[in-house]
Amino acid sequence: MGKMIRKRERFEVIFDILKIIKDHHNSIKPTPLLRCSNLSSKRFYEYYKDLLKKRLIREVCDSSGRKFVTLTDKGFRFVEKYKLILGFIHEFEL
Amino acid sequence: MAPPFIHGPLTNNPVVFLSELAFTIVLIMLCLVIYFKTKELFGLTRYKGIDYFRKTFLFLAISYLFKFISTAIMLSTINSGFPMQRSPLVPISLMLVSYFSTMAIIYLFLSFSWKNIKLKYISLFAPVLAALISVFAFISRESLIVVSCQALLLLFAGIFSHAVHKKSKEFSKLFAIYILLSIFWLIGLVQLSPRRFFPPGLNFIAQLISFIILIAIYYKVNKWVK
Numbered sequence: 001m002g003k004m005i006r007k008r009e010r011f012e013v014i015f016d017i018l019k020i021i022k023d024h025h026n027s028i029k030p031t032p033l034l035r036c037s038n039l040s041s042k043r044f045y046e047y048y049k050d051l052l053k054k055r056l057i058r059e060v061c062d063s064s065g066r067k068f069v070t071l072t073d074k075g076f077r078f079v080e081k082y083k084l085i086l087g088f089i090h091e092f093e094l
Numbered sequence: 095m096a097p098p099f100i101h102g103p104l105t106n107n108p109v110v111f112l113s114e115l116a117f118t119i120v121l122i123m124l125c126l127v128i129y130f131k132t133k134e135l136f137g138l139t140r141y142k143g144i145d146y147f148r149k150t151f152l153f154l155a156i157s158y159l160f161k162f163i164s165t166a167i168m169l170s171t172i173n174s175g176f177p178m179q180r181s182p183l184v185p186i187s188l189m190l191v192s193y194f195s196t197m198a199i200i201y202l203f204l205s206f207s208w209k210n211i212k213l214k215y216i217s218l219f220a221p222v223l224a225a226l227i228s229v230f231a232f233i234s235r236e237s238l239i240v241v242s243c244q245a246l247l248l249l250f251a252g253i254f255s256h257a258v259h260k261k262s263k264e265f266s267k268l269f270a271i272y273i274l275l276s277i278f279w280l281i282g283l284v285q286l287s288p289r290r291f292f293p294p295g296l297n298f299i300a301q302l303i304s305f306i307i308l309i310a311i312y313y314k315v316n317k318w319v320k
Contacts (some may be wrong), residue, residue, distance in 0.1 A: 011139070054140055076137045085135055088318035093206045093268055094143025 118162040119299040125155035146205035153198035192231040196224035204249040237286035
């Protein structure tokens, strides 16, 4: 059991990605974000697309055309409410 | 031999009728508060389980509303002396109660077991089954058909849930709360049958217990949704 690494739950992964962005002053390039997220490239981009689709994050480009990722208001709310969301799901066995 | 309690004092008593109206309003309000309070959580997560949970209470609110309308229609039909069997409004209202309450039961079941169900078109299956039961109700004009179908659904949900949660060996208090709420809903639904099997006033008790259960659920929701 000691060697077994617990697979991260979907919400935990989402929270981790959003938290990384937040902790980087709400602005990080996609490649360092991938590195910090501890996910495979394939899985990371699945989550990345999903987060964009759910409007939890957005892409912004600076004056020199470099792409950055930032949290939306909804993304900030998710980070803020993460524990409550998990608690609610657990409480009602959803 | 005449069936017991046909159009007994329950329906003809204005005090009981008004208290039933008051209870219905409170039950609808509680269900809607639970639905709207969880709106943000669903908006943030788009999580299927939360979606099923919320919609359960939306359907339950609509069911309570149509159940009361059905009772009022039956009462006015009885009082007007018009034969209830010929009133077109009775089967229509019963059909609507049947549809929305079956949807509520299915969504309640899905809220805690959707992860274990591999059915691809589950979101299509629920309205089809609910429509089928409501057509039976419309044709038969008999709420006992709906009660039987919904009781079977509950039995299936109970067996399925027991099989799924057997591994955890933990008795789910929440599941017991849901079953109780459903049982008292069914008791209330029996009241819509022209044949009365339960003594007058039992519907009042059923509503009172449903109210207590919904308050408990609301309290649990409120703990996590500020």
